Amino acid sequence: MQSINLYDSSDTLAASVADGCDAQPLVIAASKKTQLNQILERFMRHPFIEVVAIVWVGLLCAGCAPEIGRTAIPYVQNNGTKEVIQLTQSTTVPNYSGAGTTLFIGTRWDHVGEVAHGKVYRSKDSVFFLRGANTHEAYLVVKGKKLVGFYLPGDKAWSVLEPSLDIEFGVN
Amino acid sequence: MNLTRRLLLTLCVVAIAGCASGPKFSEMQSKMPTLKASEGRIYVYRDSAFGAAMVPAVLVNGQEAGRSMANSFFYIDRPPGEYKVSATTEVERSVSLVLAAGESKFVKSSIGFGLFAGRPNFELVNEAAGRAALQSLSYSGK
Numbered sequence: 104m105q106s107i108n109l110y111d112s113s114d115t116l117a118a119s120v121a122d123g124c125d126a127q128p129l130v131i132a133a134s135k136k137t138q139l140n141q142i143l144e145r146f147m148r149h150p151f152i153e154v155v156a157i158v159w160v161g162l163l164c165a166g167c168a169p170e171i172g173r174t175a176i177p178y179v180q181n182n183g184t185k186e187v188i189q190l191t192q193s194t195t196v197p198n199y200s201g202a203g204t205t206l207f208i209g210t211r212w213d214h215v216g217e218v219a220h221g222k223v224y225r226s227k228d229s230v231f232f233l234r235g236a237n238t239h240e241a242y243l244v245v246k247g248k249k250l251v252g253f254y255l256p257g258d259k260a261w262s263v264l265e266p267s268l269d270i271e272f273g274v275n
Numbered sequence: 276m277n278l279t280r281r282l283l284l285t286l287c288v289v290a291i292a293g294c295a296s297g298p299k300f301s302e303m304q305s306k307m308p309t310l311k312a313s314e315g316r317i318y319v320y321r322d323s324a325f326g327a328a329m330v331p332a333v334l335v336n337g338q339e340a341g342r343s344m345a346n347s348f349f350y351i352d353r354p355p356g357e358y359k360v361s362a363t364t365e366v367e368r369s370v371s372l373v374l375a376a377g378e379s380k381f382v383k384s385s386i387g388f389g390l391f392a393g394r395p396n397f398e399l400v401n402e403a404a405g406r407a408a409l410q411s412l413s414y415s416g417k
Contacts, residue, residue: 229401230380238370238397257357257371 171235173260179217186214188224192271194250196264204233206250211275212243216254218261221246223254233262245270297414300348307350315355315374319382320348322408326386326393331362333384341416343384343395348409349416362395370397381405 146152193208212224224243225231233241233253241253244261250270252263297303310316319333319341327345334340336358341349343362355376361369362384372380381400386393400408 230399232370232399234398237368238399240370240372240399255371256373257359259357 168235170237171233171239171255171262173239173255173258173262175259176218176220176254176261178223178254178256178259181214181216181223187227187275188212188214188245188272189275190270190272194268194270196250196268206231206243206270212272215242218244218254220244220251220261220263221249243270248272297347297416300409300412300414303414308352310352310377310379313354313376314352315376315378315380316350316352317358317360317372317374317380317382318348318350318405318409319343319360319384320405320409320412321345321384321386322412323385329364329386329393329395331364331395334361335359343386344415346412347415348412349414351416360397362397364394365389365392366394368395368397370399372399379405381408383408 189211190206190208194206196204196206210229211227213227214222215225216223221244224245226242231241231243233239233255239255239262240257241255241262243250244252244254246267248270249267250264251267252261254261317335317340321343324345330342330344332339332341333343333349335351335353340351340360353374355374355378357371357373359369359371360382361367364386366389370382372382374380379402381402381404383398383400383405385396385398387396388394
């Protein structure tokens with residue numbers, strides 16, 4: 104029959120295992136435990152520990168952006184005349200990438216297709232993406248003079264922008 | 276050698292092991308095959324040494340295409356379509372993109388802070404910035 108005995112006195116932490124034979128008890132010196140406790144206590148009492156903890160949690164939370172909401176949507180590619188729009192005013196889209204995503208003045212966008220919610224425009228000068236927990240290449244979805252959401256071509260999905268934003272552009 | 280020195284030495288060895296030692300992009304460029312008209316190319320690069328010890332495998336649509344090593348790049352040619360480039364450490368992170376024939380896409384990977392280990396991050400970069408970043412990087416592809 105096997106018995107395990109663990110006990111912790113003020114002086115010693117010891118574990119003894121007996122399996123019917125003459126087992127030797129394993130004893131960890133109390134001084135080592137005390138030393139570890141002292142180091143830990145000194146560390147926890149350090150004046151910078153709270154700052155370090157706050158910074159660490161902050162950095163951790165910064166990496167915990169929520170995933171971008173999206174739903175699958177049919178997309179019709181524009182094979183006709185390629186309309187190009189140019190933004191005449193910068194617009195910051197909140198709720199993405201934490202600090203927001205800016206569509207800069209002067210950037211040009213190709214009309215590449217349609218979804219049920221509006222015309223789809225792909226960045227002509229750069230590559231545009233949205234970043235939540237993951238990153239998604241994104242096209243603008245514009246209805247009239249409103250940015251109503253994004254088409255995510257890599258996911259074949261639609262991501263709604265609520266509320267929609269006014270967007271100023273000229274057509275080239 | 277005391278414990279601190281051993282620890283520092285171990286960290287240095289691990290960090291160096293996580294750095295690419297292949298040829299530079301400028302040396303590689305002439306040897307790289309011309310992109311077929313029916314395919315696109317995805318470049319994946321990491322231009323920072325932060326978190327060098329973390330070398331996660333990079334998957335393209337679930338298949339390992341290379342590793343995200345500090346100061347390195349690799350590329351993969353694929354037919355046009357939708358692709359998900361992903362890597363996993365303590366969490367999985369990905370970038371979804373669409374690739375057209377004859378197009379090159381540039382994916383910048385990095386390692387961010389995590390709870391127990393650095394977390395992978397991806398962003399898309401335009402061609403000019405991507406090519407500029409590649410110049411100083413070493414090839415880590417197969």
